[in-house]
Amino acid sequence: MEEQVDAGRTKTIGVSNFNVGQIDRIVKSARIKPACLQVELHVYLQQRDLVKYCQQNGIVVVAYSPLGSPGYNKFTANFGIASKKLPDMLHDAVIKAIAEKHKKSNAQVMLRYLLQKKYCRYTKKRNSVQTQRKHRRIRLYSRC
Numbered sequence: 577m578e579e580q581v582d583a584g585r586t587k588t589i590g591v592s593n594f595n596v597g598q599i600d601r602i603v604k605s606a607r608i609k610p611a612c613l614q615v616e617l618h619v620y621l622q623q624r625d626l627v628k629y630c631q632q633n634g635i636v637v638v639a640y641s642p643l644g645s646p647g648y649n650k651f652t653a654n655f656g657i658a659s660k661k662l663p664d665m666l667h668d669a670v671i672k673a674i675a676e677k678h679k680k681s682n683a684q685v686m687l688r689y690l691l692q693k694k695y696c697r698y699t700k701k702r703n704s705v706q707t708q709r710k711h712r713r714i715r716l717y718s719r720c
């Protein structure tokens with residue numbers, strides 16, 4: 577990857593799914609430090625030690641599955657993969673109470689949590705329902 581930067585084919589290097597030990601090994605041995613680390617990160621999986629390490633070393637944290645992958649089983653069913661039991665974070669009672677208090681959706685509360693922590697978050701959208709959701713996501717900081 578460093579050769580790709582040297583050749584001008586990419587500006588920065590990003591890595592994914594590394595734990596603290598793995599990213600530390602890269603930081604200590606690489607000539608060009610990774611610009612970002614993409615990991616699963618949301619209200620139920622806060623990865624505090626990993627996030628602290630990245631912030632201390634100037635590595636941007638990119639949160640994937642910020643809503644807890646509610647579409648995971650539907651997606652994998654298309655490929656005949658057995659479903660997994662996943663926690664239903666989008667309907668968590670505490671998140672719902674916070675959302676009602678601030679007149680926001682549960683998803684907006686979950687995304688706002690990541691924004692307030694200054695993580696980039698990486699969610700998905702596809703159709704018109706999703707476009708409406710996207711607009712609601714953009715209003716994460718508004719009070720109305």
Ligand SMILES: NC(=O)c1ccc[n+]([C@@H]2O[C@H](COP(=O)([O-])OP(=O)(O)OC[C@H]3O[C@@H](n4cnc5c(N)ncnc54)[C@H](OP(=O)(O)O)[C@@H]3O)[C@@H](O)[C@H]2O)c1
Pocket residue numbers: 592593614615640641642643644645646647648666681683684698699700701702706709
């Ligand atoms: N690096 C890695 O190893 C890795 C691993 C996993 C995922 N990722 C990447 O991270 C990205 C996000 O992953 P993810 O799909 O697990 O993320 P996610 O954002 O937690 O889940 C996306 C699901 O949430 C639903 N959704 C979106 N907005 C919603 C809302 N406002 N209310 C209710 N449901 C909502 C979507 O449904 P609809 O489709 O109906 O909108 C979709 O099924 C993906 O592009 C994926 O490729 C990377």
